[in-house]
Structures are given as structure tokens and as C-alpha cells.
Amino acid sequence: MRSLNRRDFMKAVGLTSLAAAGLRRVGAQPIHEGSAIVDRITEASRGDAAFIDDGRVIQPQREVPVFRDTDVLVVGGGTAGVAAALAALRAGVKVTIVERYGCFGGLWTAGLVLIVLCTHAPIDGKRTKMVHGIGDEILARIDSKKFGAVNYGPDSTRDATTDPEVTKYVLAKMLREEGVDIILNGWVTNAIMDGDTIKGVLFESKSGCLAIRAKVVIDGSGDGDVFDAAGAESVPHVHRIGLVHRLGNVPEGPAPEGLTLGGVTPIPGVRWVNMQGPQGDSLDVQTLTDCELDGREAIWNRLKRIQETPGYENVFLLDVASQLGVRASRTLVGTTELRLEDVLEKKEYPDVVGIGGTYSFLKGLPCPIPYGTMVPQRVENLLATGRCVAADNTMLNYTRLIAPCMLLGQAAGAAAALAVQENSTPREVNIANLQALLRQQGAYLG
Numbered sequence: 384m385r386s387l388n389r390r391d392f393m394k395a396v397g398l399t400s401l402a403a404a405g406l407r408r409v410g411a412q413p414i415h416e417g418s419a420i421v422d423r424i425t426e427a428s429r430g431d432a433a434f435i436d437d438g439r440v441i442q443p444q445r446e447v448p449v450f451r452d453t454d455v456l457v458v459g460g461g462t463a464g465v466a467a468a469l470a471a472l473r474a475g476v477k478v479t480i481v482e483r484y485g486c487f488g489g490l491w492t493a494g495l496v497l498i499v500l501c502t503h504a505p506i507d508g509k510r511t512k513m514v515h516g517i518g519d520e521i522l523a524r525i526d527s528k529k530f531g532a533v534n535y536g537p538d539s540t541r542d543a544t545t546d547p548e549v550t551k552y553v554l555a556k557m558l559r560e561e562g563v564d565i566i567l568n569g570w571v572t573n574a575i576m577d578g579d580t581i582k583g584v585l586f587e588s589k590s591g592c593l594a595i596r597a598k599v600v601i602d603g604s605g606d607g608d609v610f611d612a613a614g615a616e617s618v619p620h621v622h623r624i625g626l627v628h629r630l631g632n633v634p635e636g637p638a639p640e641g642l643t644l645g646g647v648t649p650i651p652g653v654r655w656v657n658m659q660g661p662q663g664d665s666l667d668v669q670t671l672t673d674c675e676l677d678g679r680e681a682i683w684n685r686l687k688r689i690q691e692t693p694g695y696e697n698v699f700l701l702d703v704a705s706q707l708g709v710r711a712s713r714t715l716v717g718t719t720e721l722r723l724e725d726v727l728e729k730k731e732y733p734d735v736v737g738i739g740g741t742y743s744f745l746k747g748l749p750c751p752i753p754y755g756t757m758v759p760q761r762v763e764n765l766l767a768t769g770r771c772v773a774a775d776n777t778m779l780n781y782t783r784l785i786a787p788c789m790l791l792g793q794a795a796g797a798a799a800a801l802a803v804q805e806n807s808t809p810r811e812v813n814i815a816n817l818q819a820l821l822r823q824q825g826a827y828l829g
């Protein structure tokens with residue numbers, strides 16, 4: 384039987400395409416509109432097959448189709464990426480977000496890390512909310528849903544814990560409602576460069592390799608995939624890699640000695656269980672593979688012990704995170720590094736773009752976040768955000784928490800939008816204008 388090529392198949396099932404409708408596109412113009420299926424995408428975007436030359440695998444040179452042209456491109460739809468996209472869009476520019484998986488929230492949702500540390504700090508002896516703006520708006524929307532959140536609200540003495548499915552839903556809804564251009568299942572693999580200036584990225588997808596051109600790119604990948612590809616300097620990290628899970632049917636009350644039953648969630652009887660995991664290089668695909676497999680073994684072994692404990696026989700494994708728990712892999716070498724000693728000495732930063740809540744090693748102090756932690760030393764038109772910004776070995780355990788990632792995201796998005804509007808670069812952005820924009824967007828800067 385003759386096998387159908389993609390074009391024949393589309394014809395056979397009656398699907399039309401832009402090309403068939405006479406809307407054939409040329410060279411550098413975007414090739415995708417709405418959900419229309421475009422002929423030849425896969426052929427063009429995959430290029431010719433690789434070949435073997437003297438035992439080496441060679442990928443032929445090829446032209447990559449341009450899938451989008453945008454003002455601000457956010458790579459990664461985790462906490463920071465989503466906040467960045469919303470902030471940039473609200474500032475009035477065109478925003479595209481590309482995420483490698485099928486949902487938003489990153490480690491907060493797909494990673495099943497559910498407690499949002501650290502939104503508050505003690506001010507004059509009173510627990511005071513530090514995280515306002517887009518981060519708090521997201522939390523309030525999650526809390527407004529049934530079983531959305533626990534411990535959110537003015538009287539709570541603890542940080543909020545959210546439900547991962549409600550969170551995924553709220554994040555996607557906010558992005559869609561406000562008009563962010565969304566690409567899911569797109570894995571960014573490289574940067575498009577003109578000297579030291581980033582011009583966009585390449586991503587792999589079921590439609591092959593595609594290009595997105597952008598005026599400013601925000602790296603919210605958590606691992607600095609984009610700034611590394613763009614040639615920005617970074618610091619490598621080996622950190623613990625965990626695999627988080629949830630348990631169902633957990634009886635009320637304290638856990639018996641030696642049993643780990645995890646933290647509360649908004650759903651009665653459901654707990655989320657953190658995992659420290661082994662130290663490893665989370666940019667190494669074999670390490671990631673081993674951590675997934677070993678992590679799952681460990682979870683089932685833990686569950687066996689729980690189910691063997693009288694009174695806990697009916698506890699079950701509800702789910703295991705679909706995103707491995709990578710804490711730190713690369714951080715940017717920025718124009719400023721957030722350092723513990725500076726925070727403890729209450730250093731003031733003229734480019735402060737957020738004030739975060741306190742954390743164990745901050746001795747009750749709130750934490751200012753300087754803009755320079757997101758700005759690469761050399762590469763232009765690029766910002767980092769979220770857990771890969773510039774911080775020392777202690778402070779990266781602060782900047783990687785969910786609440787600081789909200790602040791970093793909003794700041795990066797606002798700065799990127801301003802750079803586009805001021806026709807400047809993120810490095811040259813007017814800090815007073817940036818701070819005014821952030822305040823207008825509800826952020827607290829002290």
C-alpha cells in the first residue's frame with residue numbers, strides 16, 4: 384500500500400491549509416496563524432535527515448521557518464515566566480510564551496511543590512505581606528476556587544499551599560484571558576544571535592524545529608537554557624534533585640514516629656511529600672533519568688512502610704510529579720549578585736524591583752531584589768528570571784522559592800516591555816520608569 388505524505392493525509396481527511404487557501408507565505412514571515420494547519424511545516428522545519436560522515440553524525444545546514452515575531456518572548460511557563468508574561472503584556476507590548484510541557488506553573492504545579500514560600504516578613508513584630516502585585520493576584524484567584532488554597536488570607540500564620548490543578552488552570556486562564564500568545568509543547572534548544580545581541584530562539588516541537596524572533600527575550604527556563612545558549616556567563620551548580628509526590632486518604636493528626644506523611648494541601652486527606660533526593664548535575668540527561676527512576680522506587684518503598692503501619696493501610700499514592708525537582712543547575716553572572724552578607728547588612732539597592740518575605744537564614748529580614756540580578760554582563764536584549772538569576776550559594780536558596788520567583792518574574796516582564804517601548808535595551812532601561820511601572824502594577828518596592 385502506498386504510504387501517504389503529510390499533505391496527502393491532510394487532503395484525505397479534508398483539512399484545509401493556508402497554502403491550499405491561496406495564502407502561501409514566503410521566507411521570513413510567520414508561517415502559522417491561529418490553529419490553521421500549514422503545509423510543509425514539518426518538512427521544512429525538520430530539514431534533511433542527518434547523515435554519517437566518517438563515523439560522525441552530521442546535521443545538514445538548513446533554513447528554519449519563523450513561527451512567530453513578537454516584542455517580548457518568555458521562555459518557560461513556570462512561576463516566574465507566567466508572572467513575566469503577564470507583566471509585559473499589561474505594560475502594553477506583544478508577548479509570546481513558550482513552554483516545553485503542556486501546562487503552566489513549572490515546579491509549583493508539574494513539580495508538585497505546593498507551599499508558596501516566603502510571602503511575608505515580620506515588620507514591627509507583625510507578620511506582614513511583602514508579595515503584592517501579580518504574585519498576590521494569582522494567589523487570590525487560586526484561593527477563590529473551591530479547594531484552591533489553604534493558609535491564604537490576612538489571618539493566616541503560615542504561607543499558602545495551593546492545589547496544583549487549580550493553579551495550572553488559573554495560570555492558563557489569566558494568560559489566555561489577557562491575550563498572551565501561548566506555545567505549549569515547545570522545547571527551546573538554541574538562541575538566535577547577532578553578535579552579542581539575542582534576536583530570538585529556536586524550539587523543537589512535533590512540527591519540527593521552528594524559530595521565534597523577539598525584541599527582548601526573558602529566560603524563565605529555570606536552568607538558564609537561553610542565556611547559556613546566548614553565550615552569557617553562568618555559574619554551574621550541583622544541588623539535590625528530588626521527586627515530589629502526593630498521598631491520598633491520609634488520616635488526620637500527627638504522623639507516627641518515623642513516617643513521613645508530608646504537608647497539608649487544600650484537599651482533605653491529601654498530603655504533598657517533599658523529597659531531598661541525591662546531589663546531582665541536573666543538566667546531565669543520564670542523571671535526570673536515574674533520578675526519575677530511583678525517585679519513583681523510593682516513593683513506592685516509602686508507601687509500603689506507610690501501608691504496613693496500623694491505621695494507615697488505606698493511604699494511597701495519588702500522583703508523582705511529572706516534572707523532576709531540580710533546585711539549581713545554572714545561575715546567571717549578572718551585573719549584580721544577591722549576596723547574603725549584603726542582605727543581612729540591609730544594603731539598599733537603587734535598582735530594587737521587589738521586596739520579598741523573610742526566610743530561615745535571613746534572620747527575620749525582608750529581602751530586596753535588585754534588577755541587576757537579571758541582567759547579563761554582556762549579552763543584550765536578554766533577561767533572566769526565576770530560579771536562575773544571579774545569587775550567591777546561600778541566596779540562590781532564596782531566589783529559587785516560589786514567592787521570590789513571582790517578584791522576579793513581574794520585574795523582568797515589566798523591564799522587557801519598557802525596553803521595547805523606550806526603544807532601548809534591558810540594560811539601559813530607565814530604572815525610575817521601571818519602578819514606577821511596577822508600583823502601578825501593584826508591586827511593593829519598600
Ligand SMILES: Cc1cc2nc3c(=O)[nH]c(=O)nc-3n(C[C@H](O)[C@H](O)[C@H](O)COP(=O)(O)OP(=O)(O)OC[C@H]3O[C@@H](n4cnc5c(N)ncnc54)[C@H](O)[C@@H]3O)c2cc1C
Pocket residue numbers: 458459460461462463464481482483484487488489490491494496497498499500501569570571572603604605606608624625626627657658707708709710768769770771783784785786788
Ligand atoms: C524538590 C523541591 C522542593 C521545593 N520546595 C519548595 C517549597 O517548599 N516552597 C517554595 O516556595 N519553593 C520550593 N522549591 C523551589 C520552587 O519550587 C522552584 O524553584 C520555583 O517554583 C521555580 O520557579 P521558576 O519559574 O523559576 O522555574 P520552574 O518552575 O523550573 O519553571 C521553568 C519552566 O520552564 C520550562 N522550561 C525549562 N526549560 C525549557 C526550555 N528549554 N524550553 C521551554 N521551556 C522550558 C519548564 O518546563 C518549566 O515550566 C522547591 C523545589 C524543589 C525542586
